[in-house]
Amino acid sequence: MANETIFALATAAGRSAVAVIRLSGPGTREALQALAGRVPAARRASLRTLKDAGGQTLDQALVLWFPGPESYTGEDCAELHLHGGAAVVEAVSTRLLALGQPAEPGEFTRRAFEHGKLDLAQAEGVADLIDAETSGQARQALDQLGGALSRTHEAWRAALIESLSLLEAAVDFPDEEVPPDVDHAARAALEGLLGQLDGALADQARGQRVREGFRIAVIGAPNAGKSSLFNALIEREAAIVTATPGTTRDVIEAPRVIGGYKVILADTAGVRESDDAIEAEGVRRARAWAAQADLRLWVVDGAGSSAAWRHAHDLTRAGDFLLLNKADLAMGPDGAEASELADFVGLKILPVSASDGRGMADLVSALEEEVIAALSARDFPAVTRQRHVESLIVARERLAAALSARQVELAAEDVRLAARALGRITGRIDAEEVLGAVFAKFCIGK
Template structure:
């Protein structure tokens, strides 16, 4: 990383302020070339910034962050310019003329990781915090950025190192005066770790639900009221509503916030047998979306007999205005029951995304490593009477946990992770 990068860190377009970030060994030289000299570290300095011909570009605030006490660990700076497009374009040209290059997506955070300022899970949290749309997503990202996930995995790692030490003692020093059955003495610690990982795996979906959204599928026969309920929940006319059966032929997704949590809800094609190829494809997609959802709401009008539904599926009686005296179900036309349904959905979403501990997996990558570690520990427990085999499996479990923080196997995932970042981060 001998080159120096820069990027616009604020959204492009007209604005009051535009921030350009700079990082790399030539940061100080580039600042001097554009007129930003005699800077005090980590304090705002008002400077007249110029181009290569010493024509004024802007009067701006300049912040100087000498490494390693910076976000990236390198010499860094920020230019707080007026947000006009002409100012941004002229400053970009001036910085390119000094020999700097435009940053790739996520390159600032990648440099922070590679310089030891963040571990890989904290770097992922930076992107999650930028993308956060709800208070729950923000809180989860802040905790992860603060090291909550790293500390949990490091605790497991240290305990596994202790188990590994006992097992390797039995392998490397069989003739020494070691405590009898030292490998067997590792079993309580190994069993406790297995229990912890099993619990973590059982709730690993919680972090993903918060980050990506809790998924609710609306299913039912044609004209059961799915599109009407969908529009009512997302509070806009997102789905077409007509009396014609089979109007919805594809999955229509909408987003809402319940209890501070992001929720993805899907209006699906009416479930029925059909010879229409297009409608049949819509029904297949409806079933697939419902199968992958966290919650399925199966809608049936109040004037039809209620069907049996599988455990976990909510039966929602619709068109309550057809039988107003019954007081059962919901009615989009009158609004009956909608507030109660929204409250019940909110409670379900909050319950599914709440827990006493920080989730052990907020990304699919974390869950994969958790499962790997658990499988290796199960094998170690099975082969505990053969200390050499058990040691190898414990070593592999440690390696799986270390991969979450980026201690090992990191090159294979760096490009994938940081390519999803926005420019300037």
């Protein structure tokens, strides 16, 4: 595969000022000669007239020539900066079909990986950077692309291999007990690593939340004003609001950027006992979404006196918010009673009004604080994918097994397996199916 010369449109399809077609592979030089007459100086932008096989002009283009191995993929590469009209791109692509073949999604980055230009975790950083919609996502992707995640895992792996050499030295003492100093040194190193892996695993949700969105559930009794608040937070009328209790049935999700991070807000059905099968299913879904959310906003009609506030408070956890809605009206017994309970269980209390907007700015800044505190960087670069988490879990299990092994040979084997599991994160241990799965998610041209 790696011997073919590939090409692809690297910019988004459609009309634009400039469109970039990228080439990589051993036939790149020849393709440039065929298209542009001669190959420009390396890494210098040169204006060239591109022609088809019959000498017809296709475009006036800026041509860049990157001879391997100092190129993105490590192979000979080129970029054609064309005028971004569909007809121009089409004509140049047709001409290139005779000189190379269209690239698969992620094929340029896969070749870069295969030539050692970046490791697997860095390649994932490239994909995430292209997909990044918030500054938080971009920052995390740039860290991963820059090798922060890889360096941490490689350092852990190097420490494992160092301990392994100590253990293997101990194996060579025949029929005797392991010298206590060797055993002690290896054990101390492995215990330290176990602590670090535990830390990274405890932190595992963070990186995935930055990529996929921090989840906030809006919950409460029927008619409390959940949908009104949800609409106000996402600044559009996505959910239906009526004076009839039990209006919302399904969970309605909508994204919003808060504090530079992607947040997924969910409006849910009002929680109460119901004989109506549809409503009961809505309540079940509301509970399920709330249980796996990162934060819950418990909405209570603060002006109410029906004791409806009791519903849904059992879904909250310390650190969640009680929103005393309808603050434009006089506070009623429901507001006072709910506040008392919320105080007791450690909820943050904010009066708001979805009708006249009071308290909304305070709510947004309080949410901003929560999201930033939950998602900003800690001691480790975040693990951003389930694939990373799975490798960390295996490494941790093997490390724990090594520490409780009764024979040094068995401990050594466990340490070897732990190192292998960590190596999978950067692609040092490159199972073909892992590579296929990672690169298939890229866009064409990258």
